[in-house]
Amino acid sequence: MDYFPLFINLKNKHCLVVGAGEIAARKIELLAKAGAKIAVIAPEISASVMQLAANNSDIEISIKKFSTDDISQQRLIISATNQADINALVAATADAHNIPVNVVDKPALCSFIVPAIIDRSPALAAVSSGGTSPVLARLLRAKLESLIPPAFGRMAKLAEKYRALVKENINPPAQRRIFWEKVLQGSIAELFYSGKEAEAESRLKDAILNSPKQLDNSGEVYLVGAGPGDPDLLTFRALRLMQQADVVVYDRLVSTEILQLVRRDAEKIYVGKQRDNHSLPQESINELLARLAKEGKRVVRLKGGDPFIFGRGGEEIETLAEQNINFQVVPGITAASGCATYAGIPLTHRDHAQSCTFVTGHLKNNRANLNWQQLAAPGQTIVIYMGLVGLGIICQSLIQHGAVADLPIALIQQGTTQRQRVITGTLSNLPDKLKNQGIHPPTLFIIGTVVSLHDALKWFHADDMHNTTEDFIPQQ
Incomplete structure (x- = not known):
């Protein structure tokens, strides 16, 4: 030293x-x-x-x-x-x-x-490289910053406020340590960090005075958006919750790199869905989350993109709310924003698009039930999720309802990852252009004249060693 x-x-x-x-x-x-x-x-x-x-x-x-x-x-x-x-x-x-x-x-x-300082007063952390590499110390500080919530200091003051009361009511010292560990890593802390400070303090005081053991049975569900694939796009809160969860329930679109960031000893349950191949029906997923929380577990429901944008997150938390289970929702960067950005395609642009519409391209009875008249209007950007199978029908329907046949369209496969591919064309030629290209989900389509900016604005270049067309294979 x-x-x-x-x-x-x-x-x-x-x-x-x-x-x-x-x-x-x-x-x-x-x-x-x-x-x-x-x-x-x-x-x-x-x-x-x-x-x-x-x-x-x-x-x-x-x-x-x-x-x-x-x-x-x-x-x-x-x-x-x-x-x-x-x-x-x-x-x-x-x-x-x-x-x-x-x-x-x-x-x-x-x-x-x-040193490089992480200031969550009264809690402080300091990192030093001994003067050999200040930049290295700052990088380490940045990693620690992502793990320590901004409200951590206020939480420390709350703990100081009740320290004497805990000492008075909970013995021996080993029990006090266990009590504080559960408080500072459990549902009371999460209430505090999510802005419900008065409720958190009330529950802390009740736990001290009445039954510290009640903390053992207070599970919670964290509905977390994992973003489009690049782990660097996770929010600080998402990463923190992933690393303290007892159980992680995850989707097919959660990348391997992101899954590797969860707590190593956490139980991992795969509930991914593919077209006509659901490993677990949605209703069963809803009940699974409720059951795990009732067992006193901290559960991260990890979903690709954002939970509230074609993620069925609303359905899952409806079940939790009905059963009075504590939950919180952590937004993620949705695929539309992440993939468009990494492809160099702005979703809005003063000269091209004054609005942007997200739709799902799922087919039912070989038809996509969409408002084609509205989607075919000029001066906008259309983002289509889950549209690979129905691409030909989608392009044909847009042309039939007034969209020009040479309207630019881009396919983005596995966007924001080292396997990203971007293929551009028009409504009239992209379906044929994709044949024999080995395209596999996850994919996203962007339609509109903003696609014409891709060649000039593309900035992200996947490593050639990893730029393949292999399927994304989730950990199961």
Whole structure:
């Protein structure tokens, strides 16, 4: 261990920052958040530092060169200049007076390192690479940020508020630890994080005073949108819930890469559907979610795209609501938005489309029951989910109801993933163009003149090693 990690109280303590450029401004801002009284010394002061001083009376600026007399009474010193001789002088002087010093980007001159900070006050986490790679530390911080909800600090204050009451009512200490683990990872915490803070506090107080064991039986269902495939498109909340779930009930369209992010010891139940091949009927899925929650389990219902856009999420939570089971819904990036973006096809554009319509292309009795007159109107974008089998009928119907035969249309297969394919054409020729192309679901169709922008705006290029036409095979 090259550095001993610790947290230092700087409230109302005198700290010195030598330098007043943009890097110094960031350090001053951090010290100000910690409540320090900050002296800034530099021959020239940047606009950013001037603005910080204007907004904080605890920042005092001295426009001059650093001298060794400036370090008296300082609790901590940071040197952030671009002059090697000044940095060395600051470090040597601080070291001679046993004052902790940090010289930005010069680990050899530092007695302490400023870490990358995850601030959920009063809870704090700090990450450091020991000065070897600040960028690496920031990347690790970003990963931790995604796992720690913004409300985590307020939750910590709530725990502090009831700490004495828990100690008074729950013994022995081992039981208190188990109690807090269940509170901070269970339904009470999720109520808090979803904005129901008063209800969460009421349930916490009731649990402390009456029956801590009731927490064992309070299951919950999280209806989570997994997005179109790229795991980087998951929301922070989705990832957090996936990593604390006891059971994950997932669809065919949830990519393997995303499924690998769930808690490793979680039970995984596959309920995917394909055309004319449903592994479990929808009604059975609804009841499965309810049963698992009643068993006291935290259940993630993981769905491709967004649960409320052709995801039948409404049907699932209706069953949960009817049976008084706690649930929350986490939106995901729907396939229309994700696939269009990765294909370089804007869904709306001032010169092409002033509206966008999402429809499902499922066939019944070899027909698609859609409002063809409305869909054939110009000046809009049409996005068709689940339209691969009925593409020929869809294109023919649009032309019959007034759409021009050369209206651009794009097929996007496995959009946002390394297996993404984009094939463009027109209403009149795309069905024939796709023959013998080995096209497999999941696919999405975008219709409208916005498709003509694809060649100029495409930016995402799948790795050639993975750019295949193989089926997506879900984990089962």
